[in-house]
Amino acid sequence: AQKVTQAQTEISVVEKEDVTLDCVYETRDTTYYLFWYKQPPSGELVFLIRRNSFDEQNEISGRYSWNFQKSTSSFNFTITASQVVDSAVYFCALSEAGNAGNMLTFGGGTRLMVKP
Amino acid sequence: DAMVIQNPRYQVTQFGKPVTLSCSQTLNHNVMYWYQQKSSQAPKLLFHYYDKDFNNEADTPDNFQSRRPNTSFCFLDIRSPGLGDAAMYLCATSSYQAFNQPQHFGDGTRLSIL
Numbered sequence: 001a002q003k004v005t006q007a008q009t010e011i012s013v014v015e016k017e018d019v020t021l022d023c024v025y026e027t028r029d030t031t032y033y034l035f036w037y038k039q040p041p042s043g044e045l046v047f048l049i050r051r052n053s054f055d056e057q058n059e060i061s062g063r064y065s066w067n068f069q070k071s072t073s074s075f076n077f078t079i080t081a082s083q084v085v086d087s088a089v090y091f092c093a094l095s096e097a098g099n100a101g102n103m104l105t106f107g108g109g110t111r112l113m114v115k116p
Numbered sequence: 117d118a119m120v121i122q123n124p125r126y127q128v129t130q131f132g133k134p135v136t137l138s139c140s141q142t143l144n145h146n147v148m149y150w151y152q153q154k155s156s157q158a159p160k161l162l163f164h165y166y167d168k169d170f171n172n173e174a175d176t177p178d179n180f181q182s183r184r185p186n187t188s189f190c191f192l193d194i195r196s197p198g199l200g201d202a203a204m205y206l207c208a209t210s211s212y213q214a215f216n217q218p219q220h221f222g223d224g225t226r227l228s229i230l
Contacts, residue, residue: 042223045206050217104161
């Protein structure tokens with residue numbers, strides 16, 4: 001069965017610091033997809049990125065970057081020069097390929113607090 | 117903008133009094149989901165619709181029901197809310213035209229039970 005672990009339940013940083021959120025996953029499938037979602041205090045989950053298991057290239061989007069390493073089953077998320085608006089709960093999720101309904105297995109989430 | 121809309125944003129009901137939460141979407145997605153999220157926890161899937169096919173998670177209480185009268189709308193009915201049902205309820209949609217598309221979430225309805 002699939003599983004996603006986010007070992008860091010809470011992280012606190014000061015604005016402009018870099019911060020990395022860890023995500024480790026387990027799956028028996030060779031084809032799968034990994035996601036990150038952001039949940040600000042207002043409550044909605046905002047989709048950030050989708051990565052498939054055959055694409056290990058790192059991705060950068062502005063201050064956000066993602067490091068996917070199949071060898072360690074990790075999909076870590078780094079925020080560079082953090083800002084107060086980055087304060088949120090971040091969820092990593094896994095979807096096994098072709099599952100009926102695009103089902104997600106969520107990690108427990110990491111609460112990031114960025115202090116001014 | 118195309119989106120997933122949940123109403124109301126906040127809902128207060130009395131213990132045991134039926135309540136309905138609504139979700140609509142303009143994305144024309146064929147899959148719709150309902151999640152329950154309690155404080156400091158990940159969202160927990162209650163059920164989902166693939167088109168009109170209803171799929172219930174094994175551990176979803178019978179107290180929770182859902183209706184999807186058409187592609188755009190989906191409702192969550194809680195027949196006899198208990199104090200333990202106080203939570204954020206999230207609706208999401210995705211397209212199954214291609215594999216493993218991301219789910220798109222509404223803003224959620226925060227349910228309180230008096």
